[in-house]
Structures are given as C-alpha cells and as structure tokens.
Amino acid sequence: LATSSASTTAASYEIISITVGGIPIPAGGVVGGLESDPANAAVGVTADVNVLAGDRFNNITNTFAQVVYGVVPISGSGCRGPEKLVTLTIEPTVLLNPTIASSALCSNTQVNVTLNSPTVATAGTITYNYTVAASSGLISGFLPIQTNLPNGHVIVDNLVNNDNTVQTVTYTITPVAAGARNGNGCTGNSVDVVITVEPKPKITVTPTTASVCEGSPLGFVLTTDTEPSAGDVQFRVVGTPVATGGVTGASPDGTIFHDGDMLADVLSNPTTLPQTVVYTLLPEAPGVSCAGDAVQVRVTVHPLPVVTPASTFEQICSAGSINIALSYDVASTIGTWTATPDDNILGASAGAGSLLFQSLFNNSSTPGNVVYSITPMSPSGCLGAPIDITVTVDPIPNVVATPSLQTICDDGTTNISLTSAVADVTFDWTVTPSNPNLTGAADGTGNTIAQAISNSGLFAGSVLYQVTPRGPATTACAGMPQPVVITVAAPVGGSIFDADAAICLGAAKVITFLPTGQAPFTMVYNDGTSDITVNNVGQNHQIQVSPSVTTTYELKSVTDVNGCGAVFTGETVTITVGDTDASFAIVGATSACSPFSAQFQYDQLAGTTYRWNWGDGNADSVYTATTNEPGKIIRHRYLNNSPVGTLEMDPKLTTSVDPSLGGCIDTQTAHVSVGPTLTVAVFPDKTAICSGETVTLINQTLGAASHEWFY
Numbered sequence: 001l002a003t004s005s006a007s008t009t010a011a012s013y014e015i016i017s018i019t020v021g022g023i024p025i026p027a028g029g030v031v032g033g034l035e036s037d038p039a040n041a042a043v044g045v046t047a048d049v050n051v052l053a054g055d056r057f058n059n060i061t062n063t064f065a066q067v068v069y070g071v072v073p074i075s076g077s078g079c080r081g082p083e084k085l086v087t088l089t090i091e092p093t094v095l096l097n098p099t100i101a102s103s104a105l106c107s108n109t110q111v112n113v114t115l116n117s118p119t120v121a122t123a124g125t126i127t128y129n130y131t132v133a134a135s136s137g138l139i140s141g142f143l144p145i146q147t148n149l150p151n152g153h154v155i156v157d158n159l160v161n162n163d164n165t166v167q168t169v170t171y172t173i174t175p176v177a178a179g180a181r182n183g184n185g186c187t188g189n190s191v192d193v194v195i196t197v198e199p200k201p202k203i204t205v206t207p208t209t210a211s212v213c214e215g216s217p218l219g220f221v222l223t224t225d226t227e228p229s230a231g232d233v234q235f236r237v238v239g240t241p242v243a244t245g246g247v248t249g250a251s252p253d254g255t256i257f258h259d260g261d262m263l264a265d266v267l268s269n270p271t272t273l274p275q276t277v278v279y280t281l282l283p284e285a286p287g288v289s290c291a292g293d294a295v296q297v298r299v300t301v302h303p304l305p306v307v308t309p310a311s312t313f314e315q316i317c318s319a320g321s322i323n324i325a326l327s328y329d330v331a332s333t334i335g336t337w338t339a340t341p342d343d344n345i346l347g348a349s350a351g352a353g354s355l356l357f358q359s360l361f362n363n364s365s366t367p368g369n370v371v372y373s374i375t376p377m378s379p380s381g382c383l384g385a386p387i388d389i390t391v392t393v394d395p396i397p398n399v400v401a402t403p404s405l406q407t408i409c410d411d412g413t414t415n416i417s418l419t420s421a422v423a424d425v426t427f428d429w430t431v432t433p434s435n436p437n438l439t440g441a442a443d444g445t446g447n448t449i450a451q452a453i454s455n456s457g458l459f460a461g462s463v464l465y466q467v468t469p470r471g472p473a474t475t476a477c478a479g480m481p482q483p484v485v486i487t488v489a490a491p492v493g494g495s496i497f498d499a500d501a502a503i504c505l506g507a508a509k510v511i512t513f514l515p516t517g518q519a520p521f522t523m524v525y526n527d528g529t530s531d532i533t534v535n536n537v538g539q540n541h542q543i544q545v546s547p548s549v550t551t552t553y554e555l556k557s558v559t560d561v562n563g564c565g566a567v568f569t570g571e572t573v574t575i576t577v578g579d580t581d582a583s584f585a586i587v588g589a590t591s592a593c594s595p596f597s598a599q600f601q602y603d604q605l606a607g608t609t610y611r612w613n614w615g616d617g618n619a620d621s622v623y624t625a626t627t628n629e630p631g632k633i634i635r636h637r638y639l640n641n642s643p644v645g646t647l648e649m650d651p652k653l654t655t656s657v658d659p660s661l662g663g664c665i666d667t668q669t670a671h672v673s674v675g676p677t678l679t680v681a682v683f684p685d686k687t688a689i690c691s692g693e694t695v696t697l698i699n700q701t702l703g704a705a706s707h708e709w710f711y
Contacts, residue, residue, distance in 0.1 A: 094188025106290030107200030124179020213382030231287020317477030409564030425471030504664025
C-alpha cells in the first residue's frame, strides 16, 4: 500500500472490508466460489504496506471473480484519508476437459481428442499448447509440439506403431487463457492424454517372391514379431489370388494363416509357359481388431515339362540299337535318363538329350530288360514326371545240332535234333548237296531235320545244311548259321565176280567178292554149311576155297564202314569138286636086282584115267577104269642091262577125270632101285698048283655090289 506523492505519507492503513460480490470473505473462508487462503489479510489496521501482497485466492469456478478491499490510509497523526477500494480480480483456474473418442487405437488410426475448457477468463479465449512423447521411437504420425490451438481443436494425428509391442503416445496438453490477468495470461495445469497404440500387425514373408515348379509346395514362411495386447496376429488372404494362364491350387479368399505357418500351396500350371500368381496377405490382430499393411506375394509358376517318347516299349535283338525320339512340350527342355539293366545286359548307360540311341548286348540265353527312366528338366529347373521306357533285349539264339555230323545210308533218313539255349526259337535251313546224285534234301523249317536222301552215285556224297536259329518269337533274332553235314553213303551192293567152276578135290579156288559202297566192309557169306563174317573187306575181296565136295558159296550181306548194309538172295557161285587120287604104294621090295618085277597097289575109281610112267623108258601104260576096284595091283618088270651100277627110277602115276569135273589131274611118284643083272665070272690064275702054292682068283663078276667067298 502507498499514498500518492501529493499526499501525506500514511503511517498505517486500515482494511475496513474484504468482500466478494459485497459479501465479506474472511481469511480461510469461501465466498462465491473463491477460497481465501488462511494467511490472507484480515480486516483491521496494519502498518505493513505489503499486507495485501501475499494474499492468495483460489477461484474454483469457471469464471473470474473479484475481491474488493476497502482501505483507509492513516497518517502518523492519526488522520484518516478517504477509503480506497482496491479490487483484485481472480481469474479462474484454466481447466482442460478433453473429449477422447478412444484411448486405445490400432496403428495407423487417427487420434480423436477434442480440446475443451469450461473456463471463462476476463478477456480472450482459451488456447492450448501440447507436447507429445512416444514410448518408442518407432511411433510416428504426430507433431511433437503444438501451440496456440483454439478451444474445440480436435487432435487427429494418424498414429502408426511400427514397434512390435503395444506402445503409448502421451499428449501433455496445457490450457492457456492468454487474455487473462490483463493480458498477462493464465496457464492451467497440463493434462496428459495417453493413447495406447496397438502395434501395427506386420507379416514377414520369406522369401517375398518365388519361382516354383508346378506341383511343388510354395514354401513361403509367414512370421510376425508383432505382439498385440490381446490375441495373436493372423494373416488373411484378401481376395482371390490373381493367377494368369489358368493356374489353379491357390488358397482362396479368406484363408487364414498364423505365425510360423507356411504358405505351401501346390499350384498347377496347365500351360507350357511360366505363369504368375499374386497373393495379397493382410496381417490382422483380431483380438484388438487391428490390421496391418497388406503384403503382396508374387509367385512365378513354371510348368512341369512333359516328355513324350516315340515309344515306351521296344524289343530288339542283342547287338541291335534303339533309336527313340524324345519330344518335350516345354521349350528348351532337356531330358535326362537313368538306365537300369538286368545283369545280363550290356551297353545301357545314363544320358541326356532328345534322342535315346544305344546299342545293347545280351550275352546270355534269356531275354533281359533295360528300364530307362527319362526325367524332363525345363530351363527353369523343373523336373517333370519321369517316363519309363522298357527295352527287352532278346539274346541271339544259338543252334545245337545233334548230331552236327551224321552219316546215313542211301535212302536213309536224317535225324538231326535242333535245339537252342534260347527259348521259343525256330529253325530254318538251306541245303547244298555236294553233287547232283544226291536227292531228297530240301530247304525247310522245324526242330528236327528228318529227310530221306538218296545217293545214286558210286561214291559217298554230302549235303550241307546251313541251319539258322531265329527267336525268341517276337523279334525272331537271327543267330549264327550252324553247318550240319550229312554224309550220304554210296549205295551198298555186292556181287560174286566168279562164275560157277569145277575144281579137283584138294585143289583151291579163288572166289572174288565185289562189294560196292564205302570200304571197309563187313561181309557175310555162306560156305555151304555156315555163315562166315569177314571184317575190313576192301572193294575187291578174294577168298581161296578148297571144298572137298561140290559147294555153293552165297554172298549173304555187305555192310559198309558207315553201317549201311545190303542183304542178298541168290548171289551164289557153285564150285564143283572133281575127285581124283593118284596115290599108290609099292607092295613088297622097292629095290631088287634086275630083272625086278615091282608091284604097285592103288584104289581104282571108275571114270578115272590112269597113266603109269614107269621111269625106265618103256611106254606109259594108260587106261580108263570102268569099275571101282580098291587095292588093285599092277606090275611092271624092270631090267638093268648095265653091268655095273644101280638104276634109280621114279615110277609116276597120273590120274585125271573128265574135263567137266574140272579136268582134275593127280600125280604121285615112288622110287625103285634096280641093280644090274648079276653075272658071276671068277677066273684062277692057275688051274693047277703045287702044294703050298698060292692061287690068285680073278673076280670079274658083273652086277655084284658085294662079294662073299666060300671055299
């Protein structure tokens, strides 16, 4: 308190009234919505010029109020000046009554906070200042400071919570009555408006784009780190996925996925070109009814190539080739194949390309298979369904001819069994005879060569059969021709070269047999009493016979070296035996002095002519007997006219028979000795002698071999 400069200085002041609207307000009292602080000035005299300076009033109304002090200055002499009314205007507390549409928002949702105040200041309107604080730096969509916002202002920030958890945005709003206090303004208490912002549901797609082959699951992993205040985040397919080329298999609109799920649609591309499918996935937190930003996932769907082989089954012969063209519906596709051969198949190998060309070998006797599994691979690396091609490789059949060499007789039938280690084989053959004399062999087919072949020649011939096996039946693979040689023996025959003949008893006759065919032969002939077998006979075989009686010899059979034979009837030769015997004996002495009458004894047979040659120069005695006379004796007188020496003579008997009986002649000899005729001639040299005288006797005896003297 103070007085004007033109006035006497007041020594004290008397507060005579303190009123609000004419109503006294004591310190600590409440009048008209004003609360007086208990320490405020009270009615009474005070020398304190600052007595009013510390008064405090709290205006609990929404409008301003006035406190009127009645103050009288008092001079030091006690003079009272005029009453002075001191008016203190108390502005109301500036209040903020915000209207909050929702204190919990989804991310990317507008705040709706209306700034209202009931306060009426002495002058001007209420304005607002605010600052914004977010609990995470990943909150956006607001201005951190705003000032001088009018009453009724609506905060419509679009708050975005890119954090993964629930965050808050705190608006600290201060109401201001700028015209109050005579323009010095009053500021109300700040009010925090806390907006809870759900995290923006997010989806992480790994990968975000993909290129897949039809028929393979997509493999998009759907995850989120978002943690809403209630419930979980899910992912919803929004709309039908946009597919080109008629691709099917995509999850339909409204399909729900959860955190960690896999978008594993198996798509089918009916075309031969790459197509696309675009999914729109919306992350949602249904527990708080919030949604995030939709994400598009683009998939390129490559068609699976299809391989079309020209053939899926082949059957070939061993050492044959397959030549199978492979076509593909997708351009630039390459087919690769694996080969799985049976153990008996060689030559099969893995490969790649558009032509399956391989030479295959079967070294066994049974068919074997190779399974080629062909997998097409498109330029994008898509593997189509494998196609199997089965190739049966038939073995090359062999032929076993049993026997492969055979000798048959003229007009004989072959018996060649044809077999093969390979089943279901047929055989055909061609024939080549060695000469035109062989007939009956012909080209043919079958499992047995059974043909009657004739040989009209003189010598053995051969027929060459070239037998070709073919099979198994389906492929009729031709095997290596097998030669079969049939030797056809020459016709077997035989004859006796000789005509009927007559021989003498005891004489020998050579019979010549002429077998025909291939030597050596086994020949059987009959000698009149029994069959005789002769082995290793040549084509001219002679036997010497000396039958004792007339005998018919018959050729019974001839068998050649091949076992081919001929049996004969009536092939004979008769040997007529003529019987003559010149045997004789000397009866009595065989030596004597001349004349010697020798006696010869023999068996005379009728019809035999006897010729006696006496050996002494006399004529032969010849006669033909007409009767049989056993032991007949014939005599002959031998003379030795030599005075000396013995005649040695060999009488000989020759017998013969009629020429029709062989003209047999037999000769036998004997020996006789005929001494000379003995003539005694002894002469003495004296015819008369004296006693004691020697007489010499001269012996001139002829024909004596020895001398014996008798006196």
